[in-house]
């Protein structure tokens with residue numbers, strides 16, 4: 001059986017990918033040190049998910065390793081020589097990065113370099129998927145002409161009617177320190193593809209979501225929003241009248257794309273991976289969908305100050321992914337995503 005190494009395996013994407021590859025016959029080795037709890041406090045704890053996977057997946061081994069531990073990473077990859085590496089461990093919050101710039105850069109940029117270099121030394125033929133972010137585009141998407149609709153912003157420029165393509169410029173705009181550390185890792189993953197001809201790709205995620213997110217205010221938009229709704233807790237809207245738009249993709253569809261890439265890898269590729277226009281919503285629209293799902297009124301307050309560098313309207317153009325990997329498609333729409341997240345919070349809070 002082939003080995004799949006997943007970093008960030010107790011997180012939203014890492015856990016989904018572990019299950020997805022396991023179901024398709026891989027032995028899965030997961031790397032996670034519950035750093036999410038250190039970043040976000042007890043609400044960010046991912047141990048529940050680690051335990052869930054150890055119970056559910058017969059061929060899953062957990063490694064309590066920090067990806068900043070260079071020798072630890074080199075030794076693990078030397079010992080396992082995985083057939084596939086999926087890198088999802090990260091400091092994932094835009095806002096938190098400014099408070100912890102060294103940790104943010106060391107995890108996101110240096111941690112990724114540790115993994116890429118270990119892969120080059122011990123398994124250079126193995127597909128390496130790096131989970132990047134749409135924040136690599138900085139706030140430049142905000143320069144696209146927009147139109148204001150009753151409940152959302154939308155592009156008012158035919159060039160972007162299908163969303164933001166991979167050719168969109170990434171520099172000379174405000175990224176947040178998080179966006180900057182992710183740019184460093186994104187370029188490095190591309191470079192290991194181009195310079196060393198390794199089968200790497202960067203997936204520039206929109207809003208990645210799903211039932212297994214440990215959503216907190218600073219990260220995990222829909223998961224946190226539904227949690228607030230269920231608990232009758234206030235959700236704070238930061239700026240843009242609550243009409244800011246995000247495209248949401250279920251973690252299973254993220255894992256599905258990663259699997260397709262690993263079946264037929266290319267080198268140094270970049271894809272915008274989100275829910276596209278069809279799975280996009282504003283915060284106001286998300287409130288309505290949560291209310292329809294839970295039957296509870298969403299409580300919110302408005303802060304008339306947008307988060308620094310935040311996108312007003314962002315949805316991904318999925319056409320490059322669909323041309324390169326025609327078997328891949330979105331399998332969950334927004335109502336299904338809300339339903340799954342709601343059920344998961346019910347189950348977790350019932351324990």
Ligand SMILES: NC(=O)c1ccc[n+]([C@@H]2O[C@H](COP(=O)([O-])OP(=O)(O)OC[C@H]3O[C@@H](n4cnc5c(N)ncnc54)[C@H](O)[C@@H]3O)[C@@H](O)[C@H]2O)c1
Nearest residue numbers: 008010011012013032033034035036066067089090205208
């Ligand atoms: N969720 C989103 O909306 C979103 C959007 C765009 C991009 N992304 C990217 O996708 C990836 C996965 O995001 P997610 O939502 O699953 O995040 P997550 O926080 O749920 O999962 C990340 C996991 O990595 C672990 N981790 C963090 N630092 C580590 C370290 N130094 N060593 C070992 N493990 C460590 C955490 O404990 C956590 O379990 C990240 O690269 C993130 O930047 C996420």
